[in-house]
Amino acid sequence: MTEPQDAIFRALSDPTRRGLFERLCRNGDTTVVGLLGEAGVSQPVVSKHLKILKTAGLVRDRQQGRYTYYSVERDALRTLIDWTSEMSGFWNDRFDDLDNLLKRMDQ
Amino acid sequence: MTEPQDAIFRALSDPTRRGLFERLCRNGDTTVVGLLGEAGVSQPVVSKHLKILKTAGLVRDRQQGRYTYYSVERDALRTLIDWTSEMSGFWNDRFDDLDNLLKRMDQ
DNA sequence: TTAATGCATAGCCATTTGGGTATGGGATTG
DNA sequence: CAATCCCATACCCAAATGGCTATGCATTAA
Numbered sequence: 001m002t003e004p005q006d007a008i009f010r011a012l013s014d015p016t017r018r019g020l021f022e023r024l025c026r027n028g029d030t031t032v033v034g035l036l037g038e039a040g041v042s043q044p045v046v047s048k049h050l051k052i053l054k055t056a057g058l059v060r061d062r063q064q065g066r067y068t069y070y071s072v073e074r075d076a077l078r079t080l081i082d083w084t085s086e087m088s089g090f091w092n093d094r095f096d097d098l099d100n101l102l103k104r105m106d107q
Numbered sequence: 108m109t110e111p112q113d114a115i116f117r118a119l120s121d122p123t124r125r126g127l128f129e130r131l132c133r134n135g136d137t138t139v140v141g142l143l144g145e146a147g148v149s150q151p152v153v154s155k156h157l158k159i160l161k162t163a164g165l166v167r168d169r170q171q172g173r174y175t176y177y178s179v180e181r182d183a184l185r186t187l188i189d190w191t192s193e194m195s196g197f198w199n200d201r202f203d204d205l206d207n208l209l210k211r212m213d214q
Numbered sequence: 215t216t217a218a219t220g221c222a223t224a225g226c227c228a229t230t231t232g233g234g235t236a237t238g239g240g241a242t243t244g
Numbered sequence: 245c246a247a248t249c250c251c252a253t254a255c256c257c258a259a260a261t262g263g264c265t266a267t268g269c270a271t272t273a274a
Contacts, residue, residue, distance in 0.1 A: 006122055013120040014262075015113055025197040032221060045263060047222055066220050066271040072198060077191050084184050084191065090132040091179060121232075139251060152233060154252055173241040173250050 004057075004079050011056035016041055017049045021058055021072070029062075029071045111164075111186050118163035123148055124156045128165055128179070136169075136178045 012018045020035055032046055039046050050070055053059045058076045062069045119125045127142055139153055146153050157177055160166045165183045169176045 003122070005125065006120075009116055009120040009125065013113075013116040015110070018112065018116065022194065025194045028198075042264065043221070044223080068221065077195060080187075080191055084187055087129065087132045088184060091135075149234065150251070175251065
């Protein structure tokens with residue numbers, strides 16, 4: 001059972017790739033060549049990273065003539081947010097339990 | 108410049124490792140042997156993963172006799188939450204900009 | 215229609231990574 | 245004190261990963 005978090009965390013774990021995603025978050029809708037500047041790697045590498053981000057459901061691409069525009073996918077970070085709040089929830093629940101325990105012990 | 112997100116995303120990108128972290132979120136304060144069951148890997152591998160989680164600032168360990176208890180670090184997910192909301196922010200800002208643009212065009 | 219541009223795919227290679235077994239040291243139990 | 249248990253470190257190995265160059269296919273520009 002491969003969780004959806006797998007692809008997300010994997011995709012964002014590489015600095016170059018996360019940099020591409022961040023740039024798309026800031027500037028949105030950019031061509032591959034447009035992303036090439038700050039990436040610091042060759043064009044094929046950028047393409048490869050974008051494909052991974054796309055597979056993870058983080059970005060989408062749109063063809064226009066000989067250009068390919070990439071942009072952040074709608075609800076890209078939904079899975080990440082959900083997972084994080086679930087984990088935080090467990091954490092808080094345990095503190096609630098501890099809290100209740102202490103209250104009961106206090107009586 | 109190695110961002111703090113690097114270690115976090117890296118650490119959580121591996122399913123086995125994320126599984127360990129999730130288990131600690133749910134149950135908190137568990138020994139290495141206690142974690143061994145669900146992990147599905149050998150004890151040395153669990154220890155190695157825990158070390159990586161610890162280095163990433165996600166968990167802490169506490170020695171007690173011959174047992175080592177691991178638990179989720181306070182504010183473990185802070186960095187993750189901050190990064191996510193920052194990215195979401197950029198996204199929303201762009202929509203605000205678009206919104207403003209449309210309003211201005213509307214006049 | 216030729217030349218140039220944008221981009222993806224295909225190989226190739228060095229490094230990293232996740233897993234295993236072997237081992238040893240400290241703490242507890244018999 | 246001997247046996248056992250908990251856990252970390254040291255190696256080793258196959259597979260995955262991230263980078264590169266070469267190349268080819270569209271699309272646009274000359």
